[in-house]
Amino acid sequence: MSDPRPTSSATASGPRGLPLIGSTLSFARDPLALLESNAEYGDVVRYEAFGRDLVAFYDPDHVEQVLVSRSDEFWRGEFEHEFSDVIDVEGVLFAEGEEWKRQRLMLQSAFTPDQIRSYADAMVEETVRAIDGWTDGEVVDLEEELSALTLTVLARSLFDLELDEDRGARVRRWVHAMSEYTAREVFGAGALVPGWVPSRTARRFEHATADVRSLVEQLVAERRASGADGDDLLTLLSTGEYPDGTRPSSDEIGDQLMTFLLAGHETTATALTYACWLLAGDDESRERLESELEIVCGDRDPTMADLPELAVTEAIGREAMRLYPPLPFLHREPHEETSIGGYRISPGTTVQLPMYAIHRDERWWDDPDEFRPDRWLEGEGADLPLVADPDDRPEYAYFPFGGGPRHCIGMRFAMTELQLTLATLARRVDLERVTDSIETDVGITLDPGLVEMRVRTK
Template identity: 35%
Template structure:
């Protein structure tokens, strides 16, 4: 085991207080999920939970998180949410076990090589400008919905650049139904997802729609054999060390994984950014100065990124406060230990970027929105700042996602002030993704 990055000599373990008969800690987790999880480090570095019949550890210390995420064969992808997502999405890069992950990661890595980013960014710039072209001064918009439509158009265009109207493909509604359905299915009793309820029927229709879209596009791309310099072309051209390509079913699994990651996480980040900027007018004024100097009202492009350091720091700070995948899970594949404590095979372990990012010993004044904390601070030690994970399973599209978020934030803020409706607190949804609940904002066209 590598030497710890922290001087802790003994890692503590404890059981979280407040368990109820039968339910255990599930009631507290459902009622106040984020506050409950953020308070667990006060009880120990490893905190035992009981969620109904399930026993789990929450890993609260960054050194233990680092070890768990870098030893991915011992602490493999697993847990109730991952298992249910695997049933729905298949073995995409985000859900497949470690045994399959290395082959797929090597095959898909060329799609996210840094040399590809300028091409993707050009498509992002076009779609961001198109998505906001109809905005008018004084419009009131549903911010999460508008950001979700924007990121859907961007992700679809980067996946299927050869499709003339990729941004208009009906993936928005289908992905929304499927992702919400997965979270609900974790809480349903066995077999309930097969009942002919309206919700289950909508879920199956959405799955069929996504399969049909990808089936047609895969067939079209294979028929032409043209490299369109998009993600789907790269998936179809990928070969492993034995020269084997991905099957159509495997391509579909990766496409759905990319859609999920590209749409939901970036939309949530942008939505939170508007609330944070509205609450911090001094930061917003500095952002406007940077954008007026660099962009002069035009959409942001890839070559502008080095000249937009404050915009990038705002994205980093938003991801610290509101990491979209806020709680994730692993499963021990063999009897092992973590922090000197025995972990039997099959144990579910949870970790939370939200919890880590709000520890006062890791981030001074952790609840304060301060993009300048990234200005002079040393690079956080592994396991401290984890919006994209860590190790071999770090998000393959991290640079893609941050590029999209910076370009979108810069392009919109250069022309618009997004002011959330006063008097209405913006709260997060109670789901596996830390997205805000629907809220409205008024658009004001900026006069420079």
């Protein structure tokens, strides 16, 4: 097999930006617009922001090389490690090398197909409970409602824990404070202000983080005291061992639990919010979904066994994540000097994979800015199969869960929850738009902001 690395070493072009700060202001004002406008310079774009040299790749084949076929040449990089320091969370999401492998091996038993199947009933039951709390004609803050729902599902399934209202509110307060802090002071204009300058947003985040760390310590102590020997994630971390026989430290346990408290519910809540809002504006897709649910489920709620037949439901979720991927970009950094697509990349350079822009590239997607779930379906009708990767589209033209060895460990969990929750919601209520347009912001996820919907019970 020939070496995939080209022998040329050209330097990519890109926006010049402003003296000293490069494109930092453009990124802070509208990061999504910058990701899309940078594509005008070609498939490999070099620019500066936040005191860093960045190279963005817009060709799915280049993305595949970074994430999959040449993943051993890259690590998450200083950019993401500094981000983990800022948000004060470590865990498997940010670990590297052998330490990452050790953590991943220990955690992956909570995400096997059999385990995911065992979570399905909780996903549906908690969705029904949430819907039962709504009244006909009520206007709800959809993202807030779905965040509370997905956190409850996470606690019950992954942690085997009934999270009471107070504890759930403490976690959501932490996530909201982190998202606000990230949007304003990591990716926003606050990044230009020295870190020692007092900030109300930073203080609120620090207090919320300390509160959740205290909560996690309580949860671990309670689980250990209970003598539980289950296979849920909380018990696994509280009482289990790594494959090499060592046990996680208190700090490691806390970081892992905080990682899953964050990533295990907020990304799914974000995806569900966009899916419901987009669906409310598309009568044809709504009708196809209702037809599918009538055929597959009849007068009952969906089950895990129904998932293979819920192709329209899955297509709606996939299309929502194409338009609004919960994480709009990924970053990597080469261990040593290398080249991708004929362009030299030096250690210390941040490689950016802008999935938001790639997901909307007209080379890979017809009408790329339009919500068209049918692009994922073969033919017409509600009962026809999903087409995951059409032959004329590169695989990494779509990668909401990343890819390669470091693909999202919770991908199967998230897709199952997205599909079952969306189907249960659609069976029981109609959601009408009150918020006419979404104002996205880049925080912990691609935050949709306030999305108000009116509930119509069926």
